[in-house]
Structures are given as C-alpha cells and as structure tokens.
Amino acid sequence: MLRIENLSFMVDEEGTDKEIIRDLSLTLEDNKFIAVTGPNGGGKSTLARLIAGIEKPTSGKIWFNDTDITDMSVTERAKLGISFAFQTPVRFKGLQVLDLIRLASGKRNMPAADACLYLSEVGLCARDYINREINASLSGGELKRIEIASVLARSTPLTIFDEPEAGIDLWSFQNLIQVFGRMRETIQGTIMIISHQERILNIADEIIVLANGTVTRRGTKEILPELLKEGAAAAVCDRFE
Amino acid sequence: MNIDPIQLRILQEVAGLHDTPDGAFNFRFDGKSAGRNSTENIKITSKTDKSGIDIHIAPGTKHESVHIPVVLSESGLKEAVYNDFFIGDDCDVTIVAGCGISNCGGEDSQHDGIHTFHIGNRCKVRYYEKHYGEGDGMGKRILNPVTEVFMAEDSYMEMEMAQIKGVDSTVRKSDAHLGQGSSLVVHERLMTHGIQNAVSEYNVYLDGDGASANVVSRSVAREESEQTFISRLYGNAQAHGHSECDSIIMDDARISSIPEVVANCPDAELIHEAAIGKIAGEQIIKLMTFGLTQEEAEEQIVNGFLK
Numbered sequence: 001m002l003r004i005e006n007l008s009f010m011v012d013e014e015g016t017d018k019e020i021i022r023d024l025s026l027t028l029e030d031n032k033f034i035a036v037t038g039p040n041g042g043g044k045s046t047l048a049r050l051i052a053g054i055e056k057p058t059s060g061k062i063w064f065n066d067t068d069i070t071d072m073s074v075t076e077r078a079k080l081g082i083s084f085a086f087q088t089p090v091r092f093k094g095l096q097v098l099d100l101i102r103l104a105s106g107k108r109n110m111p112a113a114d115a116c117l118y119l120s121e122v123g124l125c126a127r128d129y130i131n132r133e134i135n136a137s138l139s140g141g142e143l144k145r146i147e148i149a150s151v152l153a154r155s156t157p158l159t160i161f162d163e164p165e166a167g168i169d170l171w172s173f174q175n176l177i178q179v180f181g182r183m184r185e186t187i188q189g190t191i192m193i194i195s196h197q198e199r200i201l202n203i204a205d206e207i208i209v210l211a212n213g214t215v216t217r218r219g220t221k222e223i224l225p226e227l228l229k230e231g232a233a234a235a236v237c238d239r240f241e
Numbered sequence: 242m243n244i245d246p247i248q249l250r251i252l253q254e255v256a257g258l259h260d261t262p263d264g265a266f267n268f269r270f271d272g273k274s275a276g277r278n279s280t281e282n283i284k285i286t287s288k289t290d291k292s293g294i295d296i297h298i299a300p301g302t303k304h305e306s307v308h309i310p311v312v313l314s315e316s317g318l319k320e321a322v323y324n325d326f327f328i329g330d331d332c333d334v335t336i337v338a339g340c341g342i343s344n345c346g347g348e349d350s351q352h353d354g355i356h357t358f359h360i361g362n363r364c365k366v367r368y369y370e371k372h373y374g375e376g377d378g379m380g381k382r383i384l385n386p387v388t389e390v391f392m393a394e395d396s397y398m399e400m401e402m403a404q405i406k407g408v409d410s411t412v413r414k415s416d417a418h419l420g421q422g423s424s425l426v427v428h429e430r431l432m433t434h435g436i437q438n439a440v441s442e443y444n445v446y447l448d449g450d451g452a453s454a455n456v457v458s459r460s461v462a463r464e465e466s467e468q469t470f471i472s473r474l475y476g477n478a479q480a481h482g483h484s485e486c487d488s489i490i491m492d493d494a495r496i497s498s499i500p501e502v503v504a505n506c507p508d509a510e511l512i513h514e515a516a517i518g519k520i521a522g523e524q525i526i527k528l529m530t531f532g533l534t535q536e537e538a539e540e541q542i543v544n545g546f547l548k
Contacts, residue, residue: 054526075534084530092545094459094544094548103531
C-alpha cells in the first residue's frame with residue numbers, strides 16, 4: 001500500500017516559488033489498477049516522479065507498506081518494489097534490449113528466451129528486437145513497448161506508468177490498450193497509470209483526477225461520464241483533439 | 242610451449258586464447274618468438290632485415306585464421322616490430338593481433354607494432370586488435386601501433402580495435418588506401434583513465450570508384466585522462482566515406498575530436514559526425530529505477546557503450 005501524506009513540491013520559477021503539488025494526501029490500495037488523469041500541468045508526472053524518488057518533496061511524507069520512503073533514493077525505492085515507466089523512454093547507445101530487460105529483472109543471466117516473453121507480451125516480435133540497440137533507430141512506439149516490457153520484467157508490488165500513450169501513434173496505442181487490459185486481468189500488485197485516454201480510464205478500478213497539484217475528484221469509472229461532460233474534462237480528452 | 246600464468250592471462254585478455262589456437266599463429270613473448278605454426282595456405286616467416294614477420298596467405302584461402310599476439314611482461318623492454326601481411330586474391334580470413342603489457346617494474350615498457358596489409362582482389366578480411374596493460378609498477382606501458390592497409394578491387398576489410406584498460410600512453414596511426422569497389426569498416430573502442438593519454442589518427446584514402454569506408458570510434462575518458470581523435474577522409478574518386486566519433490567524458494578528462502573530410506573528386510560523398518558529452522542524467526536515473534546504484538548504472542552505461 002502506498003500512502004502519501006500532505007505532500008508538497010515547490011520549484012523556483014524565475015525567482016518566485018511555484019507550487020506544483022499542494023498538500024496532497026492519497027492512499028493507493030494493493031492490487032488495484034488506478035488511473036490518474038487531469039489537465040496538463042496539473043502535477044501528475046511530478047507526483048509520479050516524487051513517488052519514484054526522482055524528485056524530493058518540499059514537505060510531506062510518502063509511506064510504502066508502512067516504510068517511510070520520503071528520504072530514500074531512487075535505488076532504494078526500486079529495491080523495495082517500486083517501478084516507473086518513463087513518459088519519454090531513455091535511449092542507450094550500445095545497450096541492447098536484452099541487456100535492459102536483464103538489468104530490469106535483476107537477473108543478469110536471464111535466458112534470452114525468458115526475456116523474449118516480455119517483448120511478446122507487449123506485442124513486439126521478440127526475435128527482431130532482443131538484440132537491437134536501444135538507440136535512435138527505434139521509433140517512439142517501439143521504445144515505449146520496450147519500456148513497458150522492462151517494467152513487466154520487474155514485476156514489483158507497485159508499477160507507475162507515466163502517460164504510456166504519449167508520443168505514439170493511434171494504431172500502436174490500440175494494441176497497447178490490450179497490453180494494459182491483460183495487465184488488469186493478471187494484476188500482481190498495484191498499477192498507477194497516468195493517462196488521458198478514455199479507454200484506459202475505462203478499465204481502471206479507480207480514477208483520480210489531479211488538477212492544480214491536488215486531488216479534485218476520485219471514484220470508479222462511474223464518474224467517467226461526468227468527467228467527460230464537465231468543462232474540466234475537456235483537458236482529460238485533449239489528446240483526442 | 243611454456244606459457245607462464247601472467248602470459249596466459251594476457252593472452253586471454255588480448256586474443257581470447259587459453260592455449261595455442263587452431264590454424265596459423267605466431268606468439269611473441271618478451272621480444273622473442275615463443276611459438277609459431279604455419280599451415281598449408283598460411284606461411285609465417287621471420288624477417289631478415291628487421292624484427293618482425295611476413296605472413297603470406299595463398300589465394301583462395303577460406304575460413305582460416307591467423308593469431309599473432311604479443312606479450313611483454315619484462316619491465317623496461319622496448320621494441321618495434323614489423324608484421325607484413327600478403328593476402329592473395331579471393332581469400333576469406335580472420336586475423337587476430339593484440340598486445341598486452343604487464344609492467345610491475347620501474348622502467349617503461351613499449352611495443353610499437355607496425356602492421357601492413359596487402360589485400361588481394363575480392364578478399365574478405367576480419368582483423369581484431371586488442372590492447373591491454375596491467376601492473377602496478379611506476380614504469381609506463383606504452384603502445385604505438387601503426388596500421389597501413391592497401392585494398393585491391395572489390396575487397397572488404399573489417400577492423401575491430403579495442404583498448405580498454407591499462408595502457409598509459411598510445412599513439413595509434415591507421416592509414417588505408419581503398420581501390421575500386423573496396424569497402425572498409427572500422428570499429429574502434431577506447432577507454433582511458435588515470436593520467437593516460439591516447440591519440441588515434443585515421444587517414445582513409447578513397448582512391449577507387451565505388452569504394453566505401455565507415456570509421457566508427459566510441460570512447461570513454463575518465464579521471465584525468467586525455468584523448469585525441471583525428472579522422473581524415475580523402476575522397477579521390479566516386480566513393481562514399483563516413484566517420485563517426487562518439488565520446489563519453491567523465492570526471493576531469495579531456496577529449497579532442499578533429500574531423501577532416503577532403504573531396505578531390507566532385508562525386509565523392511563524405512560525412513563526419515562527432516559528439517562528446519557526459520552520461521545523460523536520465524540514463525542513470527532509468528537504471529536506478531531498476532535498483533542499480535549510481536555507480537553501477539554508470540558502469541553499465543559505459544560497458545554498453547563500449548561493447
């Protein structure tokens with residue numbers, strides 16, 4: 001279980017403090033598929049980075065399974081069981097897909113055949129990709145799938161996806177929906193997915209709306225029609241525009 | 242043949258050998274020939290006018306290899322060795338060179354290997370050269386290789402050059418002359434650390450129509466080491482040349498990358514790319530989200546880059 005208490009995060013913007021996350025409190029239950037949505041600039045990605053430890057909060061606490069992780073490094077949190085799929089996956093010259101999956105899984109000697117299963121899971125023909133370098137020759141959609149495969153290989157109690165739909169074409173995303181659908185079925189831990197996509201929100205156990213750095217709405221997919229109707233929901237669907 | 246443990250370790254490092262290899266070979270340990278084998282198609286003979294060997298590969302030789310590793314384990318030894326390869330037409334061969342120095346003494350050890358390749362028509366040659374140094378003595382480990390390649394029509398050569406560890410000073414000079422339809426691919430990997438200094442200079446002459454060259458260098462400079470990469474491509478015919486130098490700079494290291502492309506023919510197409518930069522912070526963070534420490538992440542990124 002992840003518990004966030006009175007979390008705030010401020011940045012210095014041209015000499016003035018800007019509050020990105022405002023006194024945010026939130027609990028994510030175990031084995032749930034939770035979608036976080038809301039307008040751009042509302043603090044969703046910052047919240048994800050605060051949970052992963054990439055950013056440090058100005059104040060507040062983060063607890064993971066009753067351990068205070070607020071002052072823990074990215075590495076320590078990863079070892080405790082938090083995974084984070086980046087919105088913009090990172091390229092590595094020289095490192096191959098197999099290397100990345102092995103590093104992610106923590107099994108340096110993982111057989112290539114096992115690593116291939118994760119690639120197949122995200123709809124990539126494993127044979128064509130397993131020895132590819134993670135460099136500029138891969139498209140945004142391919143990188144995104146490899147990023148998702150790498151966090152699947154980690155299989156941790158908490159996995160955070162930061163806008164998996166960002167930067168990929170609609171056709172690729174149609175297939176990715178199925179990947180998340182399967183994840184939803186075979187859930188082994190909590191999945192927190194930041195998304196603007198109605199089809200993702202539709203398969204979530206819970207939807208959390210984040211705006212102006214705080215939770216403005218929370219509920220099951222029952223709230224989706226209201227969200228889509230309300231003016232605030234225009235931003236939810238801005239990717240369709 | 243007697244191989245002591247230090248020599249064996251260095252042989253493993255530079256040539257991946259645990260014993261004498263199949264096929265032709267010439268082992269040179271501490272300035273002396275330590276073992277040699279010629280085959281029906283590959284004849285190795287000592288030079289009579291200077292230190293070194295001639296390697297004659299008969300036309301049509303296919304799928305054979307030559308290993309010519311050099312080991313220096315005696316502190317203070319300095320040598321210049323000339324190895325000339327004469328490769329007949331229509332060959333398909335692999336050549337493994339490489340030099341390792343173990344210097345635990347106070348005097349400098351130095352090996353200057355001068356390799357010349359005369360590659361026949363339609364040949365396919367793979368050349369691997371790895372340099373390695375070890376030992377905690379004050380004496381420096383110095384390697385100054387010179388490689389000169391003459392490629393006849395429609396020949397192909399692939400060169401893998403690696404110097405990953407322990408060489409204090411190196412000045413590497415590689416020249417290639419490409420005939421009609423010939424193709425050269427070079428992959429260089431270099432890592433320097435401590436106060437090491439490395440200079441690598443390529444001069445590629447695209448002399449024949451249809452010739453092509455691709456020179457790719459990847460290097461990592463750590464601590465207070467210095468590197469200089471000079472790449473010159475001369476387009477003297479309707480040919481294609483590409484060189485790429487990609488470097489990771491760390492700590493207080495210094496890197497200089499000096500490209501030059503010279504077109505002496507209007508149909509020559511020449512491209513140079515050079516980039517120097519630190520490891521991207523996002524790369525380190527990504528691997529930290531897998532549970533690696535910052536140091537482990539950097540090591541993985543560097544190892545991958547130089548793989």
